[in-house]
Amino acid sequence: MRIATWNVNSIGARLPRLLAWLESTGTDVLCIQETKCAEDAFPYAELRELGYEAAVNATGRWNGVALLSRVGLEDVVTGLPGGPDYEGEQEPRAVSATCGGVRLWSVYVPNGREVEHDHYAYKLRWLETLRDVVAADAEGERPFAVLGDFNIAPTDEDVYDPAVFEGLTHVTPAERAALAALRDIGLSDVVPRPLKYDRPYTYWDYRQLCFPKNKGMRIDLVYGNAPFAATAKDAYVDREERKGKGASDHAPVVVDLDV
Numbered sequence: 001m002r003i004a005t006w007n008v009n010s011i012g013a014r015l016p017r018l019l020a021w022l023e024s025t026g027t028d029v030l031c032i033q034e035t036k037c038a039e040d041a042f043p044y045a046e047l048r049e050l051g052y053e054a055a056v057n058a059t060g061r062w063n064g065v066a067l068l069s070r071v072g073l074e075d076v077v078t079g080l081p082g083g084p085d086y087e088g089e090q091e092p093r094a095v096s097a098t099c100g101g102v103r104l105w106s107v108y109v110p111n112g113r114e115v116e117h118d119h120y121a122y123k124l125r126w127l128e129t130l131r132d133v134v135a136a137d138a139e140g141e142r143p144f145a146v147l148g149d150f151n152i153a154p155t156d157e158d159v160y161d162p163a164v165f166e167g168l169t170h171v172t173p174a175e176r177a178a179l180a181a182l183r184d185i186g187l188s189d190v191v192p193r194p195l196k197y198d199r200p201y202t203y204w205d206y207r208q209l210c211f212p213k214n215k216g217m218r219i220d221l222v223y224g225n226a227p228f229a230a231t232a233k234d235a236y237v238d239r240e241e242r243k244g245k246g247a248s249d250h251a252p253v254v255v256d257l258d259v
Helices: 011-025 044-049 118-138 173-183 226-231
Strands: 002-007 029-033 053-057 065-069 074-078 094-099 102-108 144-149 220-224 232-237 253-257
Touching: 002 011, 002 102, 002 144, 002 220, 011 044, 029 144, 044 053, 053 074, 053 094, 065 094, 065 102, 102 118, 118 144, 118 173, 144 226, 220 253, 226 232
Parallel strands: 002 029, 029 102, 102 144
Antiparallel strands: 002 253, 029 065, 053 065, 074 094, 094 102, 144 220, 232 253
């Protein structure tokens, strides 16, 4: 089974590339972040033609997540139960389902904006709730993973130059501690370093030629429980999909399971 996660940065803008990528890669389950569309505008029909069901949590603003599956879509949970509100509402940042016997969460962790911003405090509360909510799913012998854009680089090796990010979000001790707490429920990073590249980044800003210069960050992650990690036979960052006109600023992260 091939499972992937991809922040598409607008499914409307990326739809032709998304459909072509699904066909060419044979991906069975795709976790999507930053759909940037309302649920009624989601391209269900186009995806159904390729054999994919979709579980969607989206309101049409800057967030939105989805799970696409051609191996089943059961026990869907939309949203983060008990998750914190921001400016009076719970943002659409999580959706989960069981696909082909594997329990998966697609998450788009809040950005945090600036360390002193209330969105940063919201980010830490959101991560704490995520840890509590997924802990039960992580137990037992069923393969489980939480995948998505975490908006956190786990270590200094996951950014092109730590000095550039000093004092900024995505690299602070509190954010990294929140990731460590998530792993402590029995999860591990199943996309090891190095892969084909010494630094397998997953995000490169559109500005200042960051992608050609490989000035990136590794913030799109796959954290799986022991049964998931034991069945993972390969993993890679699809840097090719970041190239060319109309690309997202994130690359897909792919994991192949022997299940």
